[in-house]
Amino acid sequence: MSECTHDCSSCSGGCSIEKDKPNEYSNIKHIVGVISGKGGVGKSTVTASLAALLARKGYKVGILDADITGPSIPRLFGVSEKAKTTEDYMFPAVSHNGIKVMSVNLLLPNENDPVVWRGPVISGVIRQFYKDVAWDELDYLFVDMPPGTGDAILTAFQYLPLEGVIIVTTPQSLVEMIVKKAEAMAEMMNIPILGYVENMSYVKCPDCGKEIDLFGKSGYDYKNKLLSRMPLDSEAAKLADSGKIEMISHDYLDKAVEALENIKE
Numbered sequence: 400m401s402e403c404t405h406d407c408s409s410c411s412g413g414c415s416i417e418k419d420k421p422n423e424y425s426n427i428k429h430i431v432g433v434i435s436g437k438g439g440v441g442k443s444t445v446t447a448s449l450a451a452l453l454a455r456k457g458y459k460v461g462i463l464d465a466d467i468t469g470p471s472i473p474r475l476f477g478v479s480e481k482a483k484t485t486e487d488y489m490f491p492a493v494s495h496n497g498i499k500v501m502s503v504n505l506l507l508p509n510e511n512d513p514v515v516w517r518g519p520v521i522s523g524v525i526r527q528f529y530k531d532v533a534w535d536e537l538d539y540l541f542v543d544m545p546p547g548t549g550d551a552i553l554t555a556f557q558y559l560p561l562e563g564v565i566i567v568t569t570p571q572s573l574v575e576m577i578v579k580k581a582e583a584m585a586e587m588m589n590i591p592i593l594g595y596v597e598n599m600s601y602v603k604c605p606d607c608g609k610e611i612d613l614f615g616k617s618g619y620d621y622k623n624k625l626l627s628r629m630p631l632d633s634e635a636a637k638l639a640d641s642g643k644i645e646m647i648s649h650d651y652l653d654k655a656v657e658a659l660e661n662i663k664e
Contacts (some may be wrong), residue, residue: 415426418495421525424488424533427461429662430540431593432555435572438469438546441598443637445629446543447475449558449565451645452656457536461491463528464502466545467521468514473504477642481505488594489532496645498588501528502633518550525554539659548584556588563591564664565626565655569599570617577604578619589647594626594658595619612662626655 421427433449435442446462453462464472473479476494483490483507489506491499504510504526514521527586534540542559545551564585568578585592597617601610613631629651639644 402472402612410521412629415497416557418559419530421596422488422530422533424443424535425537427537427540427662429538429541429659430561431659431662432542432544432561432590434478434544434547434552434564434581434585435566435567436578440567440569440574440578440604441629442472442546443475443543444566444635444644445565445596446541447639447644448635448647448652449655450494450498450539450541450645452652453539454496454645455660456656459497459536461499461501461534461537463540463542464500464504464531465525465528465542465551467503467516467524467551467593469545470502470514470636472500472543473510474500474642475639475644476500478505479510487531489527491532491534494645498645499534505630517587521551522554526558529559535624546581552581553588554586556590561590563593565593566595566621568595568597568617569614570597570619575617575619592624593626593662594655595621595623596627596629596652596655597621598629599631600628611649627652 421468432471433446450460450462462472464470469664477500478492478494478500480492482492482501491501492505493499542555547568566578566582596637601612601613635647637643637647
């Protein structure tokens with residue numbers, strides 16, 4: 400294992416890991432992860448916004464909330480109904496506009512209950528949310544990853560058939576340093592990087608429209624894959640806090656949506 404290149408397709412050491420397969424009630428065309436490496440950069444908001452924008456264009460969309468210890472996707476969509484379960488399968492909750500959502504918060508008695516589980520248990524739940532959830536027909540399934548490069552994200556990279564990831568960052572150099580770890584992990588695991596979304600890039604003056612770089616200009620090398628520079632937007636924040644993220648009307652993520660639509664079948 401010390402000589403592992405993380406390229407399972409060329410591995411001769413007997414350590415190849417087979418990707419999980421969906422159940423008979425799931426037919427998913429594209430699975431995309433959204434990662435950050437660091438918490439607090441707006442990764443879940445970007446995930447929810449991309450899902451909302453694609454759903455508005457007529458695509459069938461779902462979100463697997465893999466941030467087990469810090470789930471926020473249900474709150475962003477105003478989803479409070481509990482996920483239905485049978486002996487064999489779980490069924491996702493559905494947002495106002497038809498986006499399917501599966502999150503640990505939809506299984507807890509109270510959404511404020513902490514999830515105090517060890518890494519292997521969390522990893523097992525992530526795999527269950529893919530294998531044992533009846534997702535039905537989906538054009539896109541977003542996997543909202545936890546921050547960092549630990550067990551949970553490693554499980555998703557190894558077992559879920561991801562077509563690529565979108566990396567969310569902010570302009571601060573400290574964040575950039577940590578995000579590079581997530582970038583390097585994706586490259587080590589041969590997960591394509593579809594592009595980057597730089598959140599909190601600026602704030603626009605409501606009077607003159609000037610863009611003010613609160614955190615300074617980013618010096619990060621996005622390798623010609625910068626999909627969006629999103630500003631600090633108080634209206635978007637209000638929609639997120641009130642569970643109405645599907646009502647977003649900005650065009651900040653248009654290029655990211657286009658990149659997702661251009662994923663090859």
